[in-house]
Amino acid sequence: MLIGLLLGLVANAAGLATPLVTKWVLDTLGAGDSLARPVTVLLVLVVVGAAISLWQWILMGRIAEQVVLDARTGVIRRYLAARIDQLTHRSGGELVTRATSDPALLHEASGSLVGLTNGALALVGTLVLMGTLDLVLLGATMVAVVVVAVLMGLLLPSIGRAQEAAQESVGRLGGTLEGSLRAIRTVKASRAEQRQTAALTTDARDAARHGLHAARRSALVWTISWTGIQLAIIVILGVGAARAERGLIEVSTLIAFLLYAFGLMGPISELTQNLTAMQAGIAAAGRLREIEALEAEPGSSPTATTPAEPEPVPPGGAAGRRDLVGPVLTLRGVTVRYAPSAPPAVRDIDLDIPRVGHTALVGPSGAGKTTLFSLLLRFLEPEHGEVLLDGRRYPDHTPAQVRGRLAYVEQEAPVVPGTIGDNLRFTHPDASDDELWAALRAVNLHEKVSGLELGLDTPLAATTVSGGERQRIALARAVLRTPDVLLLDEATSQVDGLTEAVVSRCVRERAREGAVVTIAHRLSTVLDADQIVVMERGRIRAVGDHATLLGTDELYRDLVASLRIGTAEPVPAPGSDGRTGSGTLLVPFERLPQE
Numbered sequence: 001m002l003i004g005l006l007l008g009l010v011a012n013a014a015g016l017a018t019p020l021v022t023k024w025v026l027d028t029l030g031a032g033d034s035l036a037r038p039v040t041v042l043l044v045l046v047v048v049g050a051a052i053s054l055w056q057w058i059l060m061g062r063i064a065e066q067v068v069l070d071a072r073t074g075v076i077r078r079y080l081a082a083r084i085d086q087l088t089h090r091s092g093g094e095l096v097t098r099a100t101s102d103p104a105l106l107h108e109a110s111g112s113l114v115g116l117t118n119g120a121l122a123l124v125g126t127l128v129l130m131g132t133l134d135l136v137l138l139g140a141t142m143v144a145v146v147v148v149a150v151l152m153g154l155l156l157p158s159i160g161r162a163q164e165a166a167q168e169s170v171g172r173l174g175g176t177l178e179g180s181l182r183a184i185r186t187v188k189a190s191r192a193e194q195r196q197t198a199a200l201t202t203d204a205r206d207a208a209r210h211g212l213h214a215a216r217r218s219a220l221v222w223t224i225s226w227t228g229i230q231l232a233i234i235v236i237l238g239v240g241a242a243r244a245e246r247g248l249i250e251v252s253t254l255i256a257f258l259l260y261a262f263g264l265m266g267p268i269s270e271l272t273q274n275l276t277a278m279q280a281g282i283a284a285a286g287r288l289r290e291i292e293a294l295e296a297e298p299g300s301s302p303t304a305t306t307p308a309e310p311e312p313v314p315p316g317g318a319a320g321r322r323d324l325v326g327p328v329l330t331l332r333g334v335t336v337r338y339a340p341s342a343p344p345a346v347r348d349i350d351l352d353i354p355r356v357g358h359t360a361l362v363g364p365s366g367a368g369k370t371t372l373f374s375l376l377l378r379f380l381e382p383e384h385g386e387v388l389l390d391g392r393r394y395p396d397h398t399p400a401q402v403r404g405r406l407a408y409v410e411q412e413a414p415v416v417p418g419t420i421g422d423n424l425r426f427t428h429p430d431a432s433d434d435e436l437w438a439a440l441r442a443v444n445l446h447e448k449v450s451g452l453e454l455g456l457d458t459p460l461a462a463t464t465v466s467g468g469e470r471q472r473i474a475l476a477r478a479v480l481r482t483p484d485v486l487l488l489d490e491a492t493s494q495v496d497g498l499t500e501a502v503v504s505r506c507v508r509e510r511a512r513e514g515a516v517v518t519i520a521h522r523l524s525t526v527l528d529a530d531q532i533v534v535m536e537r538g539r540i541r542a543v544g545d546h547a548t549l550l551g552t553d554e555l556y557r558d559l560v561a562s563l564r565i566g567t568a569e570p571v572p573a574p575g576s577d578g579r580t581g582s583g584t585l586l587v588p589f590e591r592l593p594q595e
């Protein structure tokens with residue numbers, strides 16, 4: 001920036017010297033001397049001035065790109081380092097706007113300080129040199145400059161406000177658009193295209209309205225400055241001609257003065273342009289500063305420019321940790337709420353997750369099952385109580401250390417952008433192709449993927465895979481390397497029998513080697529569990545196995561009855577072995593038809 005400023009100053013100096021050298025040419029012409037020297041100086045000034053301006057332009061362009069890049073990467077880093085709750089209460093589209101279109105506004109604004117300094121110095125330099133030529137003509141010029149400056153001072157702040165409002169509308173538009181596209185099937189099935197279009201165009205119109213307001217103000221500022229200078233030139237011409245006629249100034253002085261007056265357009269345009277760009281930049285910077293306020297997760301640095309080295313994850317599963325005893329995860333008196341004024345989402349939770357075996361969480365909607373998962377994954381921090389991993393409190397681990405021991409399958413099982421291979425390697429980027437194929441085999445997708453022309457390199461989009469396949473890909477990612485704890489949030493929607501059987505088999509296999517915790521939505525999963533935790537209104541109501549709970553807990557009986565209706569499975573009688581009596585879904589996997 002400093003180099004840009006210096007280059008600008010040199011280019012300005014060359015520009016400022018030009019009228020004086022022109023006067024020298026005219027005086028030399030009048031005196032009948034050789035024109036060689038003044039004309040050479042004039043040419044050198046023009047060429048050097050142009051070359052330096054070009055250099056400065058390119059330099060400032062590079063700085064502008066760097067500023068935009070820094071702003072974008074800064075926002076992206078903050079998003080990915082932020083605590084989940086900091087992001088989830090904003091719409092995805094709005095967050096995207098702040099990483100894409102807001103930083104673009106900094107492009108013009110980035111060089112505005114240099115432009116303003118250059119413009120201001122050029123303006124002062126021009127006025128000083130005008131003063132050396134004729135003070136009376138300078139007086140006429142100053143009136144125009146002061147009037148222009150006052151009007152600009154009054155108009156410019158409203159340009160910034162209009163820009164900010166326009167960006168807010170663009171942000172809202174991004175949010176609504178992202179939501180509408182995500183739910184496009186529902187939008188169409190509800191015949192809501194027109195209504196959504198109307199809602200979206202309202203935001204787009206809002207942005208255009210504010211943008212137009214800013215454009216009108218900018219146009220007014222430009223017109224005022226140009227007209228002011230044009231009027232000043234007319235006055236200079238009139239007053240100057242009269243003074244030259246009376247012999248008070250030479251004609252060459254008047255010509256040089258007029259050249260300076262025309263030259264005033266340069267600094268005044270530069271000042272106007274940079275002040276306008278700066279207003280837009282200030283508006284964008286204000287919105288970007290709000291992102292800086294996002295709270296980061298403990299142990300993550302939103303300002304680090306290089307990603308931290310991933311912490312080595314020791315061999316997973318109980319087999320890799322024979323030295324450790326006691327539960328792998330423990331919750332002790334845990335209470336958590338989503339907002340200080342909200343009621344606790346879970347309260348006084350005491351729970352041990354054994355190192356080996358399957359723990360199923362069941363409970364009515366809103367009971368706090370997902371919240372419990374968020375606590376285990378350290379997406380949420382408890383208000384009271386503590387969560388322990390291997391007997392050590394969570395705050396004594398970094399979130400990465402905790403998550404390095406867990407594998408998580410989300411209920412919606414979203415695919416991440418990229419290929420099938422990218423999706424499978426998402427947790428362990430160093431996994432070999434053989435490991436990937438083994439994981440695909442575990443979820444019965446190997447034949448399907450090997451039949452694809454591009455195999456593991458097939459690009460994957462959420463729309464190109466079925467819900468069941470998405471879940472199996474997510475499961476394959478989770479079981480790629482044996483995790484210590486597999487957290488599985490089962491799909492609530494009906495999934496195909498094959499997917500359900502694959503999930504059941506994976507859960508059973510993992511539960512033999514390590515811990516599996518499921519939010520169970522299927523009777524087959526509940527029946528498979530070694531420990532069932534019944535939750536209600538944020539509390540643990542009962543813990544036990546299926547047979548015991550069926551005999552002792554009314555809510556559990558109701559839940560099982562509703563699952564039975566959902567899956568059309570017979571409920572085994574209390575005391576009977578649920579695993580063998582549960583019917584249809586426990587068909588041995590090998591006997592299921594291959595896809």
Ligand SMILES: Nc1ncnc2c1ncn2[C@@H]1O[C@H](COP(=O)(O)OP(=O)(O)OP(=O)(O)O)[C@@H](O)[C@H]1O
Pocket residue numbers: 088338339342345346363364365366367368369370371372
């Ligand atoms: N992001 C959030 N912000 C505010 N409150 C939340 C949030 N997520 C959940 N809650 C509230 O916390 C309570 C527990 O919700 P949670 O999602 O843990 O229940 P759940 O048992 O998983 O329900 P479901 O089976 O319907 O998914 C509910 O009262 C819910 O409204």
